[in-house]
Amino acid sequence: MTxxxxxxxxxxxACASAIAALQHLQNNQNNETVSFDLIEPSETVTIPIQQVAKINKNTALAITISDPGDNLDLTxxxxxxxxxxxxxxxxKNEQEQIIIKGGEGIGKQIKSNNKDAIYSYANKLLKHNLKQYLNPTEAIIITIILPEGKKLAKRTSNEAFGVIEGLSLLGTSGISQPLSSPDQLNSYQQELKEKAKQFDTLVFCLGENGLDLARKSGINSQQLIKTANWLGPLLVTAATEKINAILLFGYHGKLIKLAGGIFHTHHHLADGxxxxxxxxxxxxxxxNAILxxxxxxxxxxEALQLLRKIDAETNNTFTEKIYQSIVETIDKRTQLYIRKYVDFDVNIGSIVFGRDRTIIMSSKTGKNLQQQLTTQHE
Incomplete structure (x- = not known):
């Protein structure tokens, strides 16, 4: 296997496009590639340039094409x-020498006064690499545009975490590791095996938001395992390593799949x-009308908000009843899934949270496990 x-x-x-556009403005270059420092990690990368052209005397546009490697990545x-x-x-103000803006398809952070969703690594990367092409009397305004950003954002959980109208320029590194590849699964499995030597209870978090929320809820960070979309294989690995209990901690729009027996949660493979x-x-x-x-x-x-609206209007508790049923089903389906592969019983609990990063519902076992984990860490 390669x-x-x-x-x-x-x-x-985005950085490659900006460099190509600036070079075209300064000396009319039509570069087929540009090379620059990734900073994180500290290495030079060469990126192909698709197109570059002047819009007017002082403005140029350049285009690159995203390549995330062997990753099931919608970009x-x-x-x-x-x-x-x-x-x-x-x-000659250094603060104003390079201004970075989000154009069409770049999301807005609704919790930060609709600030462009261009995060620290992207800002650092652009400013570090563009500055070397400018003399002190020159300044630039860079506008990043993702023409397909709004459409692609509908297929992500961005809105659930406060980013609307597009995608984020997110990440702490320039390298896109193949999280959906068997190589990455092996890395997660090795981490799980090491932690199984220290703990008999672990917390599975599907993504960064789950990890962050679990830490803030008082759970020992050493007991957290990031699973990405590899829940099924990691559950089996945990059982093989004789982990007694697992708390599943995740965004409801992801974890709900387990209630349907879907244990690889990437949207390319299954939804429902x-x-x-x-x-x-x-x-x-x-x-039937509500259904x-x-x-x-x-x-x-959107369905969660609709349920809450119906509850408020009719003085019902459909949201609570439905989500309680979902988390209890997640626990049962997960235990059955593990038993298909390993003759070992693992105590499973589930906690799901929503867009506002507050917990929607905990299963009975999930609530007990959370209490045990937070008490142990006090």
């Missing part, structure tokens, strides 16, 4: 545009989230 190929994160392609082959406007830096939620609505006796409205929702977050 080793999975790493690629690059979106900030890298694969996405065009990343950067326009660079060259201006005079009359005050709304169908699972609606089936529990049927179980709880919701009217149809739930099926018409675009996301599970």
């Amino acid at each position: 080793k999975p190929r790493a690629g690059y994160t979106l900030p890298v392609f 694969r082959n996405t065009p990343i545009w950067a326009t660079v406007e060259l201006r005079e830096n009359s005050d 989230r709304l169908e699972i939620l609606v089936s529990h609505g049927v179980k709880m006796g919701l009217d 149809q409205q739930l099926l018409d929702c675009e996301t599970t977050e």
Whole structure:
């Protein structure tokens, strides 16, 4: 088996586009590639340039194409545009020499006054690499554009975590590791085996938001395992290593898949989230009209808000009943999944949280495990 190929994160392609646009403005270069420092890690990378052109005397546009490597990544082959406007830096103010903006397809952070979702690594990467091309009397405004950003964002959980209208230029590194590859699974399994030597209870977190929330809830960070989408194989590994209990801690729009027997949670492989939620609505006796409205929702977050709205208007507790049913089903389906592969009983508990990063529901076992974990860490 060939080793999975790493690629690059979106900030890298944004930086490459910006460099190509600036070089075209300064000396009319039409570079087929640009090379620059990734900073994290400290290495030089060469990125192909798809197109570059002047918009007017002081502004140029360049385009790169995203390549995340051997990753099931929805941004694969996405065009990343950067326009660079060259201006005079009359005050020779370093703070104002490079201004970075988000254009079409770059998300807005609703919890930060709709600030562009261009995070620290992207800002650092752009400023570090563009500054060397400028003399003190020059200033630039860089605008990053993702023409497909709004459309692609609908297929992510961005909105659930406060980013709307597009994608984020996120990441702490320029390298896009193949998280969905067997090589990455092996890395997670090795981490789990090491932690199994110290603990008999672990907490499985699907992503960074789950990890962060679990830490803030008082759980020992040494007992946290990031699973990405590899829940199934990691559950089996945990049972093989004789882990007695696992707390599943995740965003409801991901963890709900386990209630439907889906144990590899990447959207490229399987979905069914709304169908699972609606089936529990049927179980709880919701009217057909409400069930149809739930099926018409675009996301599970939208369905959750609809349920809460119906509860408020009708003085019902459908949300609580449905989600209690979902988390208890997650526990049962997960135990059955493990028993298919390993003759060992693992105590499973589940906690799901929503867009506002507050817990929606805990299973009975999930609540008990959380109490034990936080008490032990006090």
